[in-house]
Structure formats: structure tokens, C-alpha cells
Amino acid sequence: YVPHCLPPSSYDGDQKPGLELAPAEPAYPPAGHRHACAECGKTYATSSNLSRHKQTHRSLDSQLARKCPTCGKAYVSMPALAMHVLTHNLRHKCGVCGKAFSRPWLLQGHMRSHTGEKPFGCAHCGKAFADRSNLRAHMQTHSAFKHYRCRQCDKSFALKSYLHKHCEAACVKGAEPPPLPPAGPAS
Template identity: 80%
Template sequence: VTVGYTYEAFFVSDGRAKVKKKEEEEPKTTGGKFVCNECGKQYATSSNLSRHKQTHRSLDSQQAKKCPHCNKVYVSMPALSMHILTHNLKHECPVCNKTFSRPWLLQGHMRSHTGEKPYGCAHCGKAFADRSNLRAHMQTHSTFKHYECTRCSKTFALKSYLNKHCESACSK
């Protein structure tokens, strides 16, 4: 998708015009959130939305980046940089010898051996081993449940929860 640009003048306090390039398809905001015009996901900042929009790029676009070690292709430099770290796995688990690129990944993995779940839900008390699982769980307490089962009409806050429901729990 190519996006055209327009130029808009902004006037600074001394009366001079400052020209700023802006995308014609300005991100829409709803309630202070920046919304992706391709998939509807919402972000708190325009820079987070901009980073997200890179995920919609095609892997065969000129902006795609190739890993020099294994030739996998990524839609952005940050994604490629994170991938490259996986080629240097120097943090090893003393229990099972699994290796990780970052010490915090090993630390999180260690909880699978200890059973520690330090992240608790403020609503229901359910505990989780990592923060991302807690964040996903918090969506279940949301009043916005946009994903509906076509068989039983039960609604879910996360598409992954709907998928899990459809695969195993839906009786209708």
C-alpha cells in the first residue's frame, strides 16, 4: 500500500510558517487512541501505531530485511534485530540446558521449573508466571468482548480465547 503525502504549514510564534510532511491517511483517533486503518488495532501513541503498521508490510517489499545468518525475512529492522539475538544463545538453564538470548528470558523460563507465579490479577487473584500472560488475562475482565462464537454466541475479549473455546470447549 503506497501512501501519498501532503504538506501542511504550521505557524510558529514569530509568524514564520514551518512546513511539515504528513501522510494523507492520518491515523484516526478514538478516545485518545491511535487506530490502525488496516486492522483496527488501537495504540496509545502514534509511534506505537507506526511500529505496528510495519507488520502489514509484505515480506517481498523493498523495506523487508533479511537475516545475514539464516536468510529469514522480517518486515522491519527492530524485528530483524530481535531475531538476530536468537543466533547468540549464551544464557543456559542449569536445570534443562535450554538456552536463551537474554537473561530475562532465562529468568522467566526458570519459573517453569520452580512453579513461581509472581504476577497476580487484581480482579480475581489468578496468578501467572509472566506479565504478558497476566495482560492477556486482564482482557477477560474487560466489558469489550468483540469476538463471538458462531455456534453458542459466547463472547470473548481476545481472539485467541475464542479460538481456544472453539477448538475444545464449545458444546453446541
């Protein structure tokens, strides 16, 4: 289970009356029944997942690559092209600032920049975020795995961006951060 989630023993399958649980089946078929890519050997549970993967082996200059009819950008994956084409049709407009989006959930997330709403809270420290991806990145700060190490002072960080901020603050081994400049005369 994921460490920041409830342990499996705390799940209660009988929470809803009349709910019957399906018999447990493996999430993936046994190895012999999986669909394998002839080019790289990766295996997939379904033939449709394998087909989607095979598109990644196409080159952008191959006959199978497809171009966006609006801007000409090439894609080897039809789903990726379909998502890109939506970016040329910005139907979801912000009523506050006029910024337009291709998908309603992008507009919904943008609206939080106007309202200040931060519905995604960290279960460990309570810090809140406007979108789920920022919460996911933040969760790494609570991880024991800190893969990004400062070459000057050996301090380590869970996020690369935190290491960059640390270095930009003029990290010097054992030194305090530089003092703030004195305030100028009030005008």
C-alpha cells in the first residue's frame, strides 16, 4: 500500500449496505498471457495498451506519423495528436481575466488563481494547494528519499526545484543566508 494512505487492514468492505465485493483477481494477467512488444520486450495486460505503446516506436519522419492540420506539428501517437488538436479550439474562457482553455478542468483549475481556493491538502503537514499535481510534488518532501544533494554543503532535497532554490540562495557551507539590504527612506 502507499505509505500516506490507510493500511489495507483499515478498509471496511461492508461500509455500504447491500454492497457485494467481487472476488479478488490479479490486477494483471499472468506473465504468459500478457501482450509483448516485439521491438523492446515490454509487456502489457491488454492488446490495446500494446497498440498504444507500439506508436512510441514510430519516428516523426515515418509514414505513420501524423501532422496537426492547423499548425503542422508531428505526432507518432494518435491520442497525443487528438489532445494537441484541442489546444487550437479554446472554448472555455475565464470570465474574470479572459484567458481561454481547451478543456473545462483546466479552466476550473485556473479559476482557483482568482479565488485563492486550495482544495488539495497535505495529510502530513496541512499545507494546501490549488491543484493536485502541486500536492503530489509536495508529498515528495515528506519522503525519506532525498535524491538531490548540494555539492557545496551536502544538504539533500526530495525535489530538484528545492535544490535549485537552495543553490540560488547562495549556499556556502556553514554560512548564514546573506543579510537583507537595509530599507531605504520612506517616500
